[in-house]
Amino acid sequence: MGEMAAMEILKLDPHHAGACVFLSNVYADAGKWDLVQGVRSSMKEHKIYKPPGSSIVELNGVVYEFLSGDRSHPQSDRIYAMLDEICKTLSLKGHKPLTKEVTFDVDEEDKEVCISQHSEKLALALGLISTTRGAVIRIVKNLRICEDCHSVMKIVSEVYDRVIVVRDRNRFHHFKNGSCSCLDYW
DSSP: OOOHHHHHHHHTTOHHHHHOOOHHHHHTTTTTTHHHHHHHHHHHHHTOOOOOOEEEEEETTTEEEEEETTSSSTHHHHHHHHHHHHHHHHHHHOOOOOOOTTSSSOOHHHHHHHHHOOOOOOHHHHHHHSSOOHHHHHHESSOOOOOHHHHHHHHHOOOOOOTTEEEEESSSEEEEEEETTTTTTT
């Protein structure tokens, strides 16, 4: 059904990036990696690009933007050290990375690395190393927050005693004391 819907949208607008990405994800969910590759190749051939996921965080009047896996920030080493600390803390709290949304044909370990470096987690790590306990960290995400990042934000808000506000494409998420204002419905 998803394939049919995407194909109908593509009939109306053959360069609709969202429909192409959706179709690719439908194929990935079904494990049809050859079709995923076909869609991605077609996108490249027709110069159809989806905007990359990015997150911004404002700290002390300065706005910082991150892409997934970004290492361009001058404090990149400290940011990734904080990410490692967060991952250890999450593990101690029983959190298992939620990799089902990773639509690449790679092993589980690579999927975990991929989601551990999402842009909102990088923004969060910078916020944690740049603010004091109890401070509010505000992040704006240009796409929808994934399930794993949502889960991580809840745990971090509790463990690190922070209020975290994430504005994603659909809504505001207000994380405090281990819960979210959306009641896990987003």
